[in-house]
């Protein structure tokens with residue numbers, strides 16, 4: 001009879017040891033870069049009240065409408081697995097008075113962790129994925145936009161990711177956004193017959209979202225609409241011109257891209273996205289923008305803010321495809337134990353070795369197996385060196401080692417001499 005094997009859920013991925021080195025490298029790098037920019041880390045719950053995202057991301061968006069893992073818990077509360085980090089950071093910042101406490105505190109935060117969205121799983125798109133995100137509170141001028149963009153660029157550089165392209169746009173203020181929404185709505189309404197049901201629905205709920213539609217029919221209809229930039233108010237345009245001027249002076253490459261509108265309601269003015277063409281259609285690796293009204297929407301005071309979120313799986317995909325990625329591996333040494341069952345000496349030896357050599361991986365082989373099979377295993381781990389502990393060793397308070405310069409022949413040695421020997425070899 002075939003066994004009924006339980007498998008993981010679609011869109012939820014196991015990360016196996018082979019991939020861990022890329023994640024470690026990524027995690028080390030974000031820690032380093034964040035502190036270079038004086039951003040502090042926040043670790044927040046994976047579950048929040050559903051209302052938090054209804055209020056912030058918006059009811060007309062895909063994330064809230066279709067992709068939320070929301071449910072009623074046993075106490076009847078309406079809760080969800082967080083689909084993104086920004087709203088939670090804002091929630092926590094208000095709750096703990098991190099940004100407003102009898103005056104505005106200017107703060108910079110970062111987070112890293114899993115997010116959940118019920119999307120169609122495919123390459124670069126999972127139902128559980130990780131984001132690294134940065135949020136700046138209290139900074140309103142273009143210098144904070146520039147600082148954040150520089151941080152993103154430096155991070156990509158430190159990760160050795162080349163060829164990422166920065167696309168930017170400005171949504172203007174809420175008025176500008178509404179004005180442009182109407183332009184799109186009016187324009188597409190004239191061509192309703194060419195839209196499918198889903199597109200018609202989006203047109204009603206969130207017309208801006210159709211700007212970054214991948215469907216040819218929508219792209220074609222929108223070909224002749226004015227650029228968002230052209231419709232901005234004088235103040236918004238002025239702000240965006242200053243920003244682009246600074247990017248030019250700083251020689252930061254960017255593409256002014258009218259299709260960048262972001263899928264979330266809370267953005268205003270600057271919006272941006274880094275893309276990496278090697279990834280195919282899921283090519284956005286990091287995205288963000290300014291959200292000056294969100295703190296207020298969630299219940300706090302008026303605090304300007306800007307942030308981004310980086311998709312970790314897509315970054316890891318790029319790291320994996322680059323063959324120059326090599327992390328120095330720690331030396332591994334097998335410790336073979338063929339002493340009697342009630343002996344503890346091998347544990348004491350292992351403990352001493354581990355505290356003496358913190359960067360060596362000691363692998364205790366299976367002590368219930370024969371010497372031959374343990375030795376075979378130890379040689380697989382390290383074909384030049386292995387440590388053996390027998391009953392005789394215990395009696396004589398020494399160890400047996402096999403070293404390749406000795407053709408793996410046995411050698412007796414005291415623990416102190418072994419430590420001296422290994423220290424010499426190790427340096």
Ligand code: ATP
Nearest residue numbers: 119124125126129263284285286287309310311314
């Ligand atoms: P997309 O257009 O790819 O759906 P998005 O606009 O929904 O992205 P954001 O909410 O801005 O994405 O999230 C920021 C980043 O997180 C994205 O640029 C992407 O790298 C990553 N990301 C978003 N959704 C997923 C997912 N389902 N699986 C893996 N990574 C994701």
Ligand code: MG
Nearest residue numbers: 062063119263
């Ligand atoms: Mg999405």
